[in-house]
Amino acid sequence: MSIQAGAPAAGAARRKLGRSGLEVSSIGFGGWGIGKSMWGDTDDGESLRALRAALDLGMDFFDTASVYGHGHSERLIAQAVREAGGRACVASKIPPRNMEWPANPRTRLANAFPPDWILSCTERSLRNLRTDCLELQQFHVWTDSWLKDPLWRESLEAVRSLRAQGKIRLFGVSINSDEPDSALELVRSGAVDVVQVIYNLFDQRAARRLFPLCARMGVGVVVRCPFDEGSLTGSLEPDTRFPPEDFRNFYFGGDRLGETCRRVESLRALLVGPHAASLSEAALRFCLSRAEVSSVIPGMRLKAHVESNARAAGCLPFDAALLDALRKHEWIRDYYRA
Numbered sequence: 001m002s003i004q005a006g007a008p009a010a011g012a013a014r015r016k017l018g019r020s021g022l023e024v025s026s027i028g029f030g031g032w033g034i035g036k037s038m039w040g041d042t043d044d045g046e047s048l049r050a051l052r053a054a055l056d057l058g059m060d061f062f063d064t065a066s067v068y069g070h071g072h073s074e075r076l077i078a079q080a081v082r083e084a085g086g087r088a089c090v091a092s093k094i095p096p097r098n099m100e101w102p103a104n105p106r107t108r109l110a111n112a113f114p115p116d117w118i119l120s121c122t123e124r125s126l127r128n129l130r131t132d133c134l135e136l137q138q139f140h141v142w143t144d145s146w147l148k149d150p151l152w153r154e155s156l157e158a159v160r161s162l163r164a165q166g167k168i169r170l171f172g173v174s175i176n177s178d179e180p181d182s183a184l185e186l187v188r189s190g191a192v193d194v195v196q197v198i199y200n201l202f203d204q205r206a207a208r209r210l211f212p213l214c215a216r217m218g219v220g221v222v223v224r225c226p227f228d229e230g231s232l233t234g235s236l237e238p239d240t241r242f243p244p245e246d247f248r249n250f251y252f253g254g255d256r257l258g259e260t261c262r263r264v265e266s267l268r269a270l271l272v273g274p275h276a277a278s279l280s281e282a283a284l285r286f287c288l289s290r291a292e293v294s295s296v297i298p299g300m301r302l303k304a305h306v307e308s309n310a311r312a313a314g315c316l317p318f319d320a321a322l323l324d325a326l327r328k329h330e331w332i333r334d335y336y337r338a
Helices: 044-056 072-084 115-129 143-149 152-164 184-189 212-218 228-233 256-271 277-289 303-314 320-329
Strands: 015-018 023-025 062-065 089-094 133-138 168-174 194-198 222-224 293-296
Touching: 023 072, 023 152, 023 293, 044 072, 062 133, 062 222, 072 089, 072 115, 089 212, 133 143, 133 194, 143 152, 152 168, 168 222, 184 256, 194 212, 194 277, 212 222, 222 277, 228 256, 228 277, 256 277, 256 320, 277 303
Parallel strands: 062 089, 089 133, 133 168, 168 194, 194 222, 222 293
Antiparallel strands: 015 023
């Protein structure tokens, strides 16, 4: 799937996806929230309006997964792209067979990504997306310990067979939330074309080792969670309440939200006005200030989110002095674990 972009717009700014030869929109569409799983009640009409707006603005990189609403996110993306009459670069993900997030180094590959599971999950995503070929298929979790697993060669051969059959074009992994260095050996091995990793104003660790290595190896970098699950939009308050089924009840549970909001205000004071029109713009520009980054994929469920995020693609990157000042705001924690 690829798109015929609409009128040129900020969202159409493009970057190379590693050594693949593909170029993708620097702001992509994160499809977790539209899957109606773990983000509260989501309206399909609103989701489709957001997807159509993304296509109209020239966004052509869509990230989804078969577990996002048991394929609901994939199906919505397929519908929007088909209605637009064009093509899009769609990336999906294979969940670990044991459904364990994040990956445990002690888990055997047979319980996470055995060959038959890789093949069957890819076929399911192809059906959901109504396409014959996925531009990018990813393992939804990863640990470098699997490179030494006796099954790794067979699992990798399953990936290669999908590529040989024309069912996938590129292969990648989504790196564990709090372990940006957990795929360094995989990148060095040359087995992957793309990695997906958390990188934002709070969690800057990926820039230290992973990004330079990916640049040397020609591996594309997709950045997820640029808004730290919403906090770096500046829209949350210490007393914000989420719908009962929203996973952020856990993520920002206890005193986490209050501490997060205090740190967000420090960033707002530094960035908004002198350097950016809004905190969300600043958060995206921070990510795009790294040349190694191919695309940033904020989650978007509303047309207004798409339009706001697209504008950031046309803004200049931050200068070295500001990036150096922002290192002081790095805050290492892992709210994805209990």
